[in-house]
Amino acid sequence: MGCGMSMRPMPWPKVPELTAQVARAVAARGPYPLAMRVRDELGELFAEAEFAEAFEARGRPGWSPGQLALVTVLQFAENLTDRAAAHRVRYGMDLKYALGLELDDPGFDASVLSEFRTRLVEHGMEEKALDLLLTALKDRGLVKAGGRQRTDSTRVLAAVRDLNRLELAGETLRAALEALACAAPDWLAQAVPVREWAERYGPRIHSWHPPASTSKRKEMALVYGRDGFTLLEAVHAPDAPAWLRELPAVQVLRTMWVQNYHRTVSEAGAEVKRRESKDLPPGRLRLASPYDTDARYGLKQGSWWTGYKIHISESCDETDVQDAATGQAMAPGADGPPPRLITGIATTDATVTDAEMTEPVHHMLAARDLLPAEHFLDSGYASAELIVAMKKNFGVTLVTPVLMNSSPQARAGAGFDRTAFTIDWDKRQATCPRGDTSTWWSPATLRGTKAIVIKFDKETCRPCPVRDQCTRSKTGGRTLSLQPREVQEVLDHARLQQGDEQWRAKYGTRAGIEGTIHQAVAVTGMRRARYLGLQKTHLEHLFSAVALNLIRLDAWWNGHPLDRTRVSHLARLGLSLAA
Numbered sequence: 001m002g003c004g005m006s007m008r009p010m011p012w013p014k015v016p017e018l019t020a021q022v023a024r025a026v027a028a029r030g031p032y033p034l035a036m037r038v039r040d041e042l043g044e045l046f047a048e049a050e051f052a053e054a055f056e057a058r059g060r061p062g063w064s065p066g067q068l069a070l071v072t073v074l075q076f077a078e079n080l081t082d083r084a085a086a087h088r089v090r091y092g093m094d095l096k097y098a099l100g101l102e103l104d105d106p107g108f109d110a111s112v113l114s115e116f117r118t119r120l121v122e123h124g125m126e127e128k129a130l131d132l133l134l135t136a137l138k139d140r141g142l143v144k145a146g147g148r149q150r151t152d153s154t155r156v157l158a159a160v161r162d163l164n165r166l167e168l169a170g171e172t173l174r175a176a177l178e179a180l181a182c183a184a185p186d187w188l189a190q191a192v193p194v195r196e197w198a199e200r201y202g203p204r205i206h207s208w209h210p211p212a213s214t215s216k217r218k219e220m221a222l223v224y225g226r227d228g229f230t231l232l233e234a235v236h237a238p239d240a241p242a243w244l245r246e247l248p249a250v251q252v253l254r255t256m257w258v259q260n261y262h263r264t265v266s267e268a269g270a271e272v273k274r275r276e277s278k279d280l281p282p283g284r285l286r287l288a289s290p291y292d293t294d295a296r297y298g299l300k301q302g303s304w305w306t307g308y309k310i311h312i313s314e315s316c317d318e319t320d321v322q323d324a325a326t327g328q329a330m331a332p333g334a335d336g337p338p339p340r341l342i343t344g345i346a347t348t349d350a351t352v353t354d355a356e357m358t359e360p361v362h363h364m365l366a367a368r369d370l371l372p373a374e375h376f377l378d379s380g381y382a383s384a385e386l387i388v389a390m391k392k393n394f395g396v397t398l399v400t401p402v403l404m405n406s407s408p409q410a411r412a413g414a415g416f417d418r419t420a421f422t423i424d425w426d427k428r429q430a431t432c433p434r435g436d437t438s439t440w441w442s443p444a445t446l447r448g449t450k451a452i453v454i455k456f457d458k459e460t461c462r463p464c465p466v467r468d469q470c471t472r473s474k475t476g477g478r479t480l481s482l483q484p485r486e487v488q489e490v491l492d493h494a495r496l497q498q499g500d501e502q503w504r505a506k507y508g509t510r511a512g513i514e515g516t517i518h519q520a521v522a523v524t525g526m527r528r529a530r531y532l533g534l535q536k537t538h539l540e541h542l543f544s545a546v547a548l549n550l551i552r553l554d555a556w557w558n559g560h561p562l563d564r565t566r567v568s569h570l571a572r573l574g575l576s577l578a579a
Contacts, residue, residue: 011044011047011048012043012044012047012048012064012066012067012099012100013100013101014100015039015097015100016100016101016102016103018102018103019093019096019097019100019101019102019103020097022093022103023036023093023094023096023097024036024097026093026094027093027094031558032558033094033097034074034077034094034550034551034554035070035074035092035094035095035097035098036094036097036098037554037557038070038074038098038550038554039097039098039100041553041557042136044066045066045070045132045133045136046065046066046067046069046070046128046129046132047066047132048064048065048066050066050128050132051065051066051069051120051125051128053123053125054119054120054122054123054125055119062112063108063112065116065119067099068112068113068116069116069128069129070098070099071085071089071095071099071113072085072113072116072117072129072543073129073543073546073547073550074088074095074098074547075088075113075543076524076540076543076544076546076547077523077524077547077548077550077551079523079524079525081110082110082111082113082114083110085110085113086107086108086109086110086112086113089101089107089108090105090106090107117531117536117539120539121535121536121539126535126538126539126542127542129542129543129546130342130345130542130545130546131368133546133549133550134341134343134368134370137341137549137553138369138370142338142339142341142553143315143341143343143370144370145369145370145371145372146371146372146373147315147317147372147373147374148315148316148317148318148372148373148374148375148376148509149313149314149315149316149343149365149370149372149374149375149376150313150314150316150375150376150377150509150510150512150513151311151312151313151314151344151361151375151376151377151381151513152311152312152377152378152510152513152514152517153309153310153311153312153354153357153380154309154310154312154517154521154526154527155298155300155303155305155307155308155309155350155527156307156308156309156310156347156350156526156527156528156529156537156541157305157306157307157527157528157529158288158289158292158295158306158307158308158529158532158537159292159528159529159530159531159532160288160289160291160292160295160306160532161206161289162305162306163205163288163289165221165260166210166217166220166221166224167205167206167210168256168260168287168288168289168290169221169224169225169228169256169260169261170201170205170220170224171204171205171206171290172228172252172253172256172290173201173224173227173228173231173253174201174202174204174205175249175252175253175290175291176231176247176249176250176252176253176290177192177197177201177231178249179247179248179249179250180231180235180244180247180249180250183244183247184241184244187240187241187244191231191234191235191240192227192230192231192234197227200223200227201227218274221274222272222273222274225257225260225261225272225273225274226272228253228256228257228261229257229261229263229272231253232250232253232254232257235250249290252287252290252293253290255287255293256287256290259275259280259281259285259286259287260274260275260280261273261274261275262275262279283296283297283351284296284349284351284352288306289306291532292532292533293533294308294349294532294533294534294535294537295307295308295349295350296308296349296350296351297350297351298349298350298351299350305350306350307349307350307529308347308348308349308350308529308534308537309347309348309349309350309352310345310346310347310526310541311344311345311346311347311348311354311357311361312342312344312345312513312516312517312520312545313342313343313344313345313361313364313365314340314341314342314343314513314516315338315339315340315341315343315372316340316376316509316512316513317338338556339552339553339555339556340512340516340552341549341552341553342516342545342548342549343365343368343370344361344364344365344368344370345538345541345542345545346360346361346364347534347537347538347541348534349534353380354378354380354381355380355381355382355383355386357381358377358381358382358386358390358398359386359389359390359393362375362390362393362394362396366394371394371395371396372396373395373396373397374396374397374399375390375396375397375398375399376399376400376507376509376510376513377398377399377400377510378400378401378510379400379401379402379403381398381400382398382400382401382402383402383403384402384483384487384488384490384491384494385483385487386398387400387402387490387491387494388486388487388490399506399507399509399510400494400507400510401494401498401507402491402494402495402498404495404498405417405418405419405495408472409469409470414469415468415469415470416432416433416466416469416470418480418482419492420432420433421433421480423482423488425485428441429441430454430456430480432456432470432478433466433470434464434466436456436460436461436464437456438454438455438456438480439455439456439457439460440453440454440455440456441453441454444481446481449483450483450484451481451482451483451484452481452482452483452484453479453480453481454479454480454481454482455477455478455479455480456477456478456479457477458475458476458477459477460477461476461477461478462475462477516548519548520544520545520548523547523548523551524544524547524548526540526541526544
């Protein structure tokens with residue numbers, strides 16, 4: 001079946017004549033298959049030599065990693081399981097054509113795909129497939145630095161069940177007992193009361209109903225806690241085999257118990273207590289599952305989930321921005337908009353905020369030489385400091401809304417907010433609307449951020465006839481808080497821009513990324529992770545991005561880069577009557 005993982009770099013086989021003849025005959029009666037289009041347009045997209053680091057040259061030659069990469073991409077394009085993907089390779093004419101296989105080629109076992117993904121992760125080659133595709137597209141002028149891009153994030157559910165704290169403790173202890181029962185059954189039989197614990201921890205936690213009363217649930221949580229400490233003491237006892245404590249499930253148990261329980265010592269002896277919510281570790285450190293230790297609890301826009309976040313960046317140039325003369329491949333879609341192609345994927349745990357990813361996303365695009373001139377983001381990614389930093393460090397203009405002035409005067413829409421004051425940065429002085437000048441200018445740190453505090457003398461402000469429109473202080477003078485000059489000037493300019501209709505129309509370009517997220521979820525099933533762990537989830541997202549790019553390229557090659565907006569018959573009638 002060709003299940004080996006060794007390789008000797010060599011060119012992809014040419015499409016056998018009989019395979020080509022049969023595949024084209026089958027494809028003639030319908031839309032040209034994506035797999036065949038990719039082979040015709042891009043040829044040997046994933047060269048074997050690019051994967052040589054992860055695959056040995058010794059042993060019986062196995063399946064080409066380049067071919068397995070293409071199979072994996074097409075698997076995500078159709079949202080197939082490993083077994084279904086292997087079945088498609090065995091029976092699908094289009095895949096035999098794309099891979100250059102004879103009609104009687106038996107394909108491979110489904111487990112080969114899992115081993116292939118594991119090799120990529122172990123050798124840090126998760127990005128390889130997307131890098132190779134983007135390099136090929138850069139050579140054809142379909143993606144390039146400059147122009148416009150947009151980025152947004154969405155939640156990803158981990159491939160584990162959501163558990164409350166009681167269920168989490170019970171399932172973690174059960175998983176550790178299962179691992180020990182497999183690895184050291186004789187030792188476990190001597191260390192714990194197996195019969196009693198088998199009744200308590202035999203079935204998975206989700207298969208039983210927890211006690212209805214709060215008091216009984218609390219008692220059950222303490223029972224779990226005491227049993228967990230009993231097991232940990234046994235594993236770490238001097239006479240216990242040292243390798244037992246190195247089992248991943250035992251290490252997870254220890255971490256989970258440190259996070260959720262503690263023991264106090266009194267005259268009555270040691271007592272196990274469950275940690276209160278205020279004593280739990282920060283969400284970024286807290287484990288959410290005994291099976292996926294990278295997954296975290298996340299909250300965004302009122303939605304809770306367990307898992308990850310994905311950040312998707314894509315090109316969004318208009319027709320007149322893209323240079324149609326950069327390559328022959330521009331010809332199929334030269335009359336319409338260029339294809340919107342995904343240029344970067346970042347995957348994080350669910351606790352990482354969008355603002356924390358603004359700089360890493362730009363580093364990722366810079367590494368591929370695909371930094372845009374303008375980057376459209378929502379307000380979650382941006383701050384005045386980041387707008388300045390991205391322009392200074394990467395030469396990228398962030399097109400994003402910023403938080404408006406939150407002073408009492410600005411919120412009320414009455415009185416003198418900060419914009420009513422004239423700031424002389426060189427003289428380090430502010431002038432109020434009545435012409436009086438400040439008497440105090442001092443650098444400060446407000447909530448961890450560098451700032452400048454400006455004060456007006458109370459003797460100047462006290463007799464002012466418009467004092468009520470300026471400050472709510474009964475005795476003191478007006479106080480202003482500014483950010484450092486460069487940041488404050490950018491912030492003022494951005495706030496001024498946001499009120500302009502032309503800027504709002506331009507910013508509407510950002511909304512298109514929502515459609516990309518919807519396509520990723522609907523086509524590749526990106527909302528729920530297939531695999532456990534951050535690295536394999538990131539690998540899944542990267543292959544999904546390659547699949548989406550190929551689907552979009554296929555539409556563009558066929559002259560349909562973007563679907564037309566659906567218009568109802570009633571709306572069409574209304575438009576015709578208006579005309």
